[in-house]
Amino acid sequence: MTQFDLIICGGTVATASDTFDCDVGVRDGRIAALGTDLGAAGDVINASGKLVLPGGIDSHVHIAQPSGPDIVMADDFESATRSAAFGGNTLVMPFCLQQRGQGLRDAVTGYRALAEGRCHTDVSFHLIISDPTGSVLGQELPALVEDGYTSFKVFMTYDGLALADMELLKVFSCARETGALVMVHAENYDAIRFLTEQLEQGGKTAPKHHATSRPIAVEREATHRAISLAELVDVPIMIVHVSNDDAIQQIRWAQNRGLKVYGETCPQYLVLTEKDLDGLNMDGAKYVCSPPPRDKASQQACWRGIQAGVFQVFSSDHCPFRYDDPRGKLVPNGRTSFRWVPNGIPGVETRLPILFSEGVKKGRIDLNNFVALTATNHAKMYGLYPRKGTIAIGADADIAIWDPDRSVTISQSMMHGGADYTPYEGLAVTGWPVTTIVRGQPVVRDGELVGQMGHGLHLPRERSPYARPAATG
């Protein structure tokens, strides 16, 4: 009888704190040994010359989420998690969106059914609270947190989603009581509506005006307001998809005052700019996401935020719509105004290679920081550590094996999701994940899909220690 189900040998292992050469022995889906000369195994993967990293955790993806009348998201759970696995991820965290008037439990049941048996990677759901009624905050949310849905997102903009300040305060208060971590989409709803009306009245309806309608002040103001409201009730918050220095300064200001305010940024804020929205015809629609990509100075600011530790997590905000599709970016109404173009871009497969290449290879961050930003901190922030997000004895054997020197020019032809374009077309990167292992089972091996759909499981989570109010720890 062999001692291990799988040994990954000869590679360089990196965690959020250390880098070392050793073999990894896997038994029953968990890491059982780190060392050399581990003996016999049912399967051996030679990782010499490769990096052996914790599988990526993408704590901000949208899958199969209703996004407006006649709009369909490009990914279901099968295609999204396949794409994630090819991008070196072993766990993704999508959202259960509560529609107004809908019960939270009902929303969860619906998304769980869509995911059941169809995932290649593990998944763990956040909630989106759009209708914080008394029963939602009094009964449903506490019960769901108890069941392992220990984080949720709130929106400060969008028709049907935006919460008023009173509602935000009630939701924040409920998060404090239940121990859930709140993620905040910080943009000022009324300011966007006002600017959108003005632009449309002036005939400025092309996709590039999506960015004009959501300038930095819109994000800065909402970021500051969210921080202030959270301070009032003493609840930690995560400001997601931060795009620019003004918003970063608000978060840094809060952190310097000892508030538990966390930050997330995404690839689009490092390598895209507002100019990408100014394509021929409707081409700019491919880059419509919120907040919009800004300028080179904002990209530099996001790098500084990463380097200075203002951001704990780097996520994709994968939110894919097909481009050449009337139910996607080319929805007929979208041609009449940017306001109808569905918001979001694909990115779960390219998140890790972009940060590895632009960050590690270009010397902006080290490999251990890369692991922290893309895996370990996601597990810590969202109540999955140390089962997930590291390479340690007893942890789930969620591993991505990387060729750190492979040169790749990103193109849609090599993507594995449901979208028909990538916003990163033509971007040259160095370093690519070649094998992805989820709980000891190779899902992608040497660039080929070898896993079975349905291997990916839904994971309930613990309450995050980072969600504890400042007053209690």
Ligand code: DUC
């Ligand atoms: N916010 C997200 O987090 N994703 C896509 C669209 C949006 O506004």
Ligand code: ZN
């Ligand atoms: Zn958002």
Ligand code: ZN
């Ligand atoms: Zn998002």
